[in-house]
Amino acid sequence: MKFSDYNISPLIKDQLEELGLRKPTDIQFKAIKHILDGEDVMAVAQTGTGKTAAFVIPVLDSLERKRHKGYSGIRCLVMVPTRELAKQIAGVFRDIGKRTSVKTFGLYGGVEQEQQIRTLNNGIDVLVTTPGRMFDLISQGHLDITKLEFLVLDEADLMLDLGFMKDIEDVLKHIPKKRQTLFFTATITKKIKSLAYSVVREAIRIQISPKNPVAKNIDHAVAFVEMDDKRFFLENILKEYDDRKFIVFARTKVRVERIVAAMERVGVKTEAMHGGIEQKDRFAIFDRFRGGENNVLITTDVAARGIDIPTMDYVINYDLPDDPENYVHRCGRTGRGNRRGQAMSFCSPDEIPLLSAIEEYTGEEIDQYEISKDDYREILFGTDEGGYNWKRLIEKDNKENGTEDEW
Numbered sequence: 541m542k543f544s545d546y547n548i549s550p551l552i553k554d555q556l557e558e559l560g561l562r563k564p565t566d567i568q569f570k571a572i573k574h575i576l577d578g579e580d581v582m583a584v585a586q587t588g589t590g591k592t593a594a595f596v597i598p599v600l601d602s603l604e605r606k607r608h609k610g611y612s613g614i615r616c617l618v619m620v621p622t623r624e625l626a627k628q629i630a631g632v633f634r635d636i637g638k639r640t641s642v643k644t645f646g647l648y649g650g651v652e653q654e655q656q657i658r659t660l661n662n663g664i665d666v667l668v669t670t671p672g673r674m675f676d677l678i679s680q681g682h683l684d685i686t687k688l689e690f691l692v693l694d695e696a697d698l699m700l701d702l703g704f705m706k707d708i709e710d711v712l713k714h715i716p717k718k719r720q721t722l723f724f725t726a727t728i729t730k731k732i733k734s735l736a737y738s739v740v741r742e743a744i745r746i747q748i749s750p751k752n753p754v755a756k757n758i759d760h761a762v763a764f765v766e767m768d769d770k771r772f773f774l775e776n777i778l779k780e781y782d783d784r785k786f787i788v789f790a791r792t793k794v795r796v797e798r799i800v801a802a803m804e805r806v807g808v809k810t811e812a813m814h815g816g817i818e819q820k821d822r823f824a825i826f827d828r829f830r831g832g833e834n835n836v837l838i839t840t841d842v843a844a845r846g847i848d849i850p851t852m853d854y855v856i857n858y859d860l861p862d863d864p865e866n867y868v869h870r871c872g873r874t875g876r877g878n879r880r881g882q883a884m885s886f887c888s889p890d891e892i893p894l895l896s897a898i899e900e901y902t903g904e905e906i907d908q909y910e911i912s913k914d915d916y917r918e919i920l921f922g923t924d925e926g927g928y929n930w931k932r933l934i935e936k937d938n939k940e941n942g943t944e945d946e947w
């Protein structure tokens with residue numbers, strides 16, 4: 541089945557064609573027809589499966605077909621856990637809905653409120669938002685969600701983890717009972733189920749690859765590397781594949797900054813992303829990464845979820861995550877939609893229990909990337925003249941700047 545066979549507005553079909561989206565992904569195939577039929581949907585699907593377009597396409601179609609004369613309030617509210625995700629999903633609505641008359645706005649805190657109010661006053665159909673700023677604007681009378689037709693909760697599990705339960709309950713008090721609700725979560729727990737059943741009605745349930753939460757079109761490998769040697773392996777890979785796009789995950793802000801500094805010293809351009817970076821700078825960093833001005837992002841788990849960069853070639857787990865679920869979210873940054881992606885993890889002896897936990901969680905053993913002793917030594921000391929001195933230089937630098945453990 542192709543998008544051209546669907547009973548959706550030609551304005552959307554033509555745009556999907558222009559964006560190069562021809563065949564629905566699994567989640568789209570399973571969800572779109574039910575949403576078009578007006579049913580509630582509760583879907584367990586990870587990012588990277590095409591779940592955003594799975595709700596964006598039918599919602600746009602419905603909003604475009606059924607215009608209400610004289611009503612300028614919000615018709616679809618999409619609640620998401622993070623600002624980055626709000627910005628990204630609003631972008632998908634705008635891209636796919638480019639030829640339609642549907643107006644979308646991504647609303648979040650950390651930016652001036654006045655400009656946001658002006659945009660809202662001009663009439664918005666789809667509001668994609670994090671809870672905080674939305675409630676500010678509702679209480680100030682700038683936002684009307686009393687007549688909405690669609691409520692979408694995306695990454696609902698992360699919303700619960702971040703403590704947004706009360707906000708979701710408050711939204712439910714403001715919106716009509718008669719509405720269509722679309723509920724998306726990457727993982728399913730008792731708490732998520734009970735939240736889901738409190739918002740949906742007779743929902744169609746969809747689950748994408750329940751046994752194996754790791755997206756199928758990603759090749760996974762693990763290299764056993766000593767903690768202190770990781771930076772040399774990273775340098776080696778980044779130099780070898782300098783035309784590719786990488787996202788590199790490390791455990792802490794300090795480690796992220798140190799990796800960026802170490803790569804700079806050896807002439808590899810990277811940028812840091814972590815919770816200590818201001819919102820406006822974060823957007824600029826993501827824009828540079830997306831646009832190809834920078835092709836290596838070194839980050840903590842702040843960028844593990846939601847962020848969609850379709851051309852991402854590699855995910856590197858410089859440090860293994862403490863929570864196996866985060867392994868799945870991190871790896872979901874590559875292999876987007878129908879593309880293939882690669883995930884490489886550096887595992888130090890201390891991290892072997894974390895590796896076992898990940899394998900148990902995903903139910904799959906990760907292939908070992910074999911490195912011979914000679915190759916290991918070559919990567920460490922380099923074949924270039926001065927390679928060894930360079931290593932000593934960094935070690936000296938680290939000793940001056942703090943302990944090795946902080947890496």
Ligand code: AMP
Nearest residue numbers: 563565587588589590591592850876877
């Ligand atoms: P998501 O899971 O919504 O974050 O989407 C992941 C990626 O899949 C995005 O880069 C989309 O552009 C891409 N994508 C979504 N639907 C399709 C499709 N039908 N065919 C190919 N790529 C798609």
